[in-house]
Amino acid sequence: MALKRVLIVGAGLIGGSMGLALSRRMPHLEVDAVEQNAVYREQAGRLGAFARVWHALESAPSDYDLAVLAVPVDAAVQMLPRVRGKATRVMDVCSVKRPIVQAMDRVLTGSRGVPSHPMAGKAQAGPLAAEESLFEKRPWLFLETHRPPEEVLHLVERVGARTVWVPDAEAHDRRMAEVSHGIHLASQCAILAAESAPDALAEMAGPAFWDVTRLASSPSEFWIQTLAANRDHVISWLRRFEAAAQAFRATLEREDEAELNMLLDEARRRRKRAEAARNTE
Amino acid sequence: MALKRVLIVGAGLIGGSMGLALSRRMPHLEVDAVEQNAVYREQAGRLGAFARVWHALESAPSDYDLAVLAVPVDAAVQMLPRVRGKATRVMDVCSVKRPIVQAMDRVLTGSRGVPSHPMAGKAQAGPLAAEESLFEKRPWLFLETHRPPEEVLHLVERVGARTVWVPDAEAHDRRMAEVSHGIHLASQCAILAAESAPDALAEMAGPAFWDVTRLASSPSEFWIQTLAANRDHVISWLRRFEAAAQAFRATLEREDEAELNMLLDEARRRRKRAEAARNTE
Numbered sequence: 001m002a003l004k005r006v007l008i009v010g011a012g013l014i015g016g017s018m019g020l021a022l023s024r025r026m027p028h029l030e031v032d033a034v035e036q037n038a039v040y041r042e043q044a045g046r047l048g049a050f051a052r053v054w055h056a057l058e059s060a061p062s063d064y065d066l067a068v069l070a071v072p073v074d075a076a077v078q079m080l081p082r083v084r085g086k087a088t089r090v091m092d093v094c095s096v097k098r099p100i101v102q103a104m105d106r107v108l109t110g111s112r113g114v115p116s117h118p119m120a121g122k123a124q125a126g127p128l129a130a131e132e133s134l135f136e137k138r139p140w141l142f143l144e145t146h147r148p149p150e151e152v153l154h155l156v157e158r159v160g161a162r163t164v165w166v167p168d169a170e171a172h173d174r175r176m177a178e179v180s181h182g183i184h185l186a187s188q189c190a191i192l193a194a195e196s197a198p199d200a201l202a203e204m205a206g207p208a209f210w211d212v213t214r215l216a217s218s219p220s221e222f223w224i225q226t227l228a229a230n231r232d233h234v235i236s237w238l239r240r241f242e243a244a245a246q247a248f249r250a251t252l253e254r255e256d257e258a259e260l261n262m263l264l265d266e267a268r269r270r271r272k273r274a275e276a277a278r279n280t281e
Numbered sequence: 282m283a284l285k286r287v288l289i290v291g292a293g294l295i296g297g298s299m300g301l302a303l304s305r306r307m308p309h310l311e312v313d314a315v316e317q318n319a320v321y322r323e324q325a326g327r328l329g330a331f332a333r334v335w336h337a338l339e340s341a342p343s344d345y346d347l348a349v350l351a352v353p354v355d356a357a358v359q360m361l362p363r364v365r366g367k368a369t370r371v372m373d374v375c376s377v378k379r380p381i382v383q384a385m386d387r388v389l390t391g392s393r394g395v396p397s398h399p400m401a402g403k404a405q406a407g408p409l410a411a412e413e414s415l416f417e418k419r420p421w422l423f424l425e426t427h428r429p430p431e432e433v434l435h436l437v438e439r440v441g442a443r444t445v446w447v448p449d450a451e452a453h454d455r456r457m458a459e460v461s462h463g464i465h466l467a468s469q470c471a472i473l474a475a476e477s478a479p480d481a482l483a484e485m486a487g488p489a490f491w492d493v494t495r496l497a498s499s500p501s502e503f504w505i506q507t508l509a510a511n512r513d514h515v516i517s518w519l520r521r522f523e524a525a526a527q528a529f530r531a532t533l534e535r536e537d538e539a540e541l542n543m544l545l546d547e548a549r550r551r552r553k554r555a556e557a558a559r560n561t562e
Contacts, residue, residue, distance in 0.1 A: 119487055139485060164484055171477075178475040179482050179490040185529050186474075187493055188548035190467040191555075193522035194459040196452075198551045201460050202558035203445055204420060206400055209460040210559075211492045212468055216552040220545040224538055231533050238530040241474035242523050248466050249519040252512050257505055264501040267469035270479050271497040274472075277483035278491075 003029060003151050007064040007087055009079065011035040011044035011053060013122065014093055015070030016130025019049030021159040024132055034060055035127075043127040062086050066152070068093060069100075072222075073229045077103045084108055091152060093118055095176060096229035097143065097169040104146075114148040115169065117141040118161055136160035143168055174233045181230055182237035184223060187215035284310060284432050288345040288368055290360065292316040292325035292334065294403065295374055296351030297411025300330030302440040305413055315341055316408075324408040343367050347433070349374060350381075353503075354510045358384045365389055372433065374399055376457060377510040378424065378450040385427075395429040396450065398422040399442055417441035424449055455514045462511050463518035465504060468496035470522075 006022060008015045011033040023031050033050040034057050035041040045053045054060045057079065067087035069076040073094040080103045083090050091114035092100045104113030120138040122129060140161035142148055145168045156163055166172045191213040194201055201209065227234050244263075251260040287303060289296045292314040304312050314331045315338050316322040326334045335341045338360065348368035350357040354375040361384045364371050372395035373381045385394030401419040403410060421442035423429055426449045437444055447453045472494040475482055482490065508515050525544075532541035 119485065141485065166485075175477050175481060175485050178477055179486040182474060183471055183489045183493045185526070186467055186471040187489075188545065189522050189525040189529070190464055191548050191551050192525040192528075192544070193463060193467075193518055194551070195521070196456050196459055198554035199558040200456060202555040204400065204422065204447075204456050205460045205555065205559070208464045208468075208496055211495060212464045213552050213555075214492060215489055216548040217556070218545075218549070220542050220549070223545055224541055227533060227541065228536065228538065231536075235530055235533050237474055238526050238533075240476070241470050242526045242530070244470040244473040245466070245519050245523045245526065247473075248470070249516055249523070252508060252516050252519075255509065255512075257509065260505055260508065261501055263473070264469065264499075264504055267472050267497040268499070268501070270472050270475070271494055273479035274483040274486065274494075275498070277480040278486070 003065045003155065005030045005064045005066075006032070007060055007067045008033045008050070009057065009067060009069050009083060010071035010075075011040055011047075011050070011127050012070065013125050013127075013129045013134070014118065014120070015068070016044055016047055016049065016127040017120075017132065017134035018068060018070065018093075018159065019044070020047060020130055020132040021135060022155070023049045025158045026155070032060065032064075040127055047127055047130060049130075057082055057086065060086055065089065066091060066155075072225055073099055074225060076100050080104065080107050084112070088112065089114055089149070089152070091116055091148070094229075095180070095226055097172045099229055101143070101146065101169040111146070111149070113146065114152055115143055115146050116148070116152075116156075117172065118156075120161075133160065137162060139164040141166050141172060143172060145169070173230050174236075177230055177233035177237040181227055181234050182241060184215045184218060185227075185234070185238065186241065187213055191216045284346045284436065286311045286345045286347075287313070288341055288348045289314045289331070290338065290348055290350050290364060291352035291356075292321055292328075292331070292408050293351065294406050294408075294410045294415075295399065295401070296349070297325055297328055297330065297408040298401075298413065298415035299349060299351065299374075299440065300325070301328060301411055301413040302416060303436070304330045306439045307436070313341065313345075321408055328408055328411060330411075338363055338367065341367055346370065347372060347436075353506055354380055355506060357381050361385065361388050365393070369393065370395055370430070370433070372397055372429070375510075376461070376507060378453045380510055382424070382427065382450040392427070392430070394427065395433055396424055396427050397429070397433075397437075398453065399437075401442075414441065418443065420445040422447050422453060424453060426450070454511050455517075458511055458514035458518040462508055462515050463522060465496045465499060466508075466515070466519065467522065468494055472497045 032052045034054045064087035067090045069092040076092050101115050118140045120134050140156045141164050313333045315335045345368035348364050348371045350373040357373045382396050399421045401415050421437045422445050
């Protein structure tokens with residue numbers, strides 16, 4: 001059954017970009033939004049993406065085919081019981097899946113809940129940063145445990161994203177710790193390990209330093225919430241990360257060049273295999 | 282006293298690039314090289330940079346004004362007693378300073394030894410990769426404990442590098458652990474911490490993952506020697522790196538968002554300060 005009416009809850013970067021992409025590429029669709037922040041609401045209204053922008057979920061009607069929770073994961077979990085009366089299906093776009101999947105399984109019956117995760121973003125936030133092409137060629141992750149109906153897959157295809165299947169919420173969150181959440185902490189640890197003043201580092205730093213520490217300049221708020229939401233997997237990742245650093249240290253302390261060589265080779269082998277998989281996409 | 286005759290020991294990427302830059306930009310200078318590897322020697326001979334390319338140090342005459350050791354740090358330390366008879370001054374260009382400074386202080390009298398470190402390089406090795414402009418705008422590090430004579434500073438200026446002063450070999454090696462040697466290990470640890478198959482990572486990875494793990498694909502030989510040569514500082518750096526990871530893990534285990542926020546803020550503050558220092562150069 002084709003979607004006719006969509007409600008985007010949260011008209012920030014992701015919600016605003018979805019509004020732009022859907023309204024321009026699926027013009028038969030009626031797309032509304034809910035935005036509680038007055039400044040964002042006014043900006044979202046001027047995007048030309050939404051038929052109506054409600055100031056609160058309670059004001060919106062209850063006959064949407066799909067509601068999209070485009071808010072941080074804590075807010076998404078909190079809003080779920082109030083969103084379920086507004087739409088036939090509820091999709092989220094959060095970067096951590098276990099909390100929202102647990103809430104969906106509890107609050108929504110049958111296949112009404114559609115957990116998903118578009119791997120798209122940019123440094124700026126808010127509706128003014130929204131772009132119709134934000135999802136173009138980017139992976140949009142779905143869980144094999146919660147396969148969405150055809151009309152949702154069609155919608156994702158129309159905004160230009162690539163559908164990628166992940167076994168379940170656990171696998172999703174573990175891999176996110178590996179490709180994103182842990183990686184951000186690695187970048188932060190790399191700059192926290194320096195004793196020298198940042199000015200002295202800058203004087204001698206080359207591309208290696210600037211690339212690896214780049215993520216340390218990310219804003220904290222998003223990361224505090226994301227790391228907390230994916231706490232268990234990030235903790236496990238950090239243990240393995242610490243073990244890798246200890247293994248390198250042990251080879252240097254023992255002057256064991258053969259073992260050092262094995263560690264360097266193993267890291268290179270993994271990186272090369274990831275590169276090869278990336279290139280065949 | 283102006284330099285007239287220079288001997289470059291090792292005509293690889295760095296030695297070959299110095300030969301090109303010196304012969305083209307200081308045409309009054311006579312530049313010779315020593316290269317033991319037959320293939321490299323033949324390639325170096327065709328660069329048009331060197332008046333003569335000797336196959337062994339022993340064959341070269343003993344009246345050079347400056348010999349430049351452009352070989353790995355272990356080889357530089359080993360060759361020093363044999364090079365000292367060939368030139369008035371001996372400069373090295375190794376990326377770790379303590380072993381070579383200790384050897385220079387032991388083997389060379391007065392200010393004959395000039396430890397230095399041009400921060401330039403590229404992925405390819407050998408004379409065929411040499412470029413006249415390799416040192417253009419790149420830092421060329423000298424130690425305040427071993428200030429080179431004017432004519433050496435002039436030479437570095439003519440090849441296009443920026444002279445940067447570091448207090449001593451200890452400070453140099455500690456900072457190199459912080460901006461390069463440790464950073465490479467951080468990149469390797471970030472990919473070794475993943476349990477998922479590299480293909481699964483590639484499917485979900487964004488720029489954060491690719492940037493931070495990029496250095497894991499570096500060839501091992503150079504790193505084994507460099508890490509061994511800067512062992513003490515890399516070990517200390519790894520201890521602080523492990524402590525930073527443990528601190529992040531502890532805040533997540535205790536669900537201490539205030540402390541997590543402090544760590545993220547401290548990392549961001551350092552990175553921003555380094556960026557500001559970089560931009561004012």
